[in-house]
Amino acid sequence: MANPQKLYQILEKAEIETKIAIEIQDWILDTIDENRVKSMTQFEETKLLPMHLEMRKEFASIRSEMDLRFARVDDKFGEVDRGFLNLESKMDARFTSLEKRLDATNFSIRLLGVPIVGATIGGLGVVFLQIYERIAGL
Helix, strand or coil, X not given: CCCHHHHHHHHHHHHHHHHHHHHHHHHHHHHHHHHHHXXXXXHHXXXXXXXXXXXXXXXXXHHHHXXXXXXXHHHHHHHHHHHHHHHHHHHHHHHHHHHHHHHHHHHHHHHHCCCXXXXXXXXXXXXXXXXXXXXXXX
């Protein structure tokens, strides 16, 4: 077993080395912080700060202008979407009307039991469309 005196010396040396390492670390952090503050002070004293601030202002204005343009484009796409929805509803209404007319024509052909051709289909279709709508309750 190790001598207690020697073990104490080893632990004391390790504690001293740890304290030294902590002091060195603190010194490094303090030096970095001082250099950062000094560089910021020097930056403020030079002509770079106004240029830097002007660039930041320009980037902010460019960003706001781009946001505005994207909003306008988004609005245009919204208008196009609404136009397609209106067109779709109109087309649905037309196809519904056409389906009703075809149903009425088919109804009239089935009712008469004879083939009807030419202009007669259109004329009878209108008459039977009204009959069909009353029967179907539309």
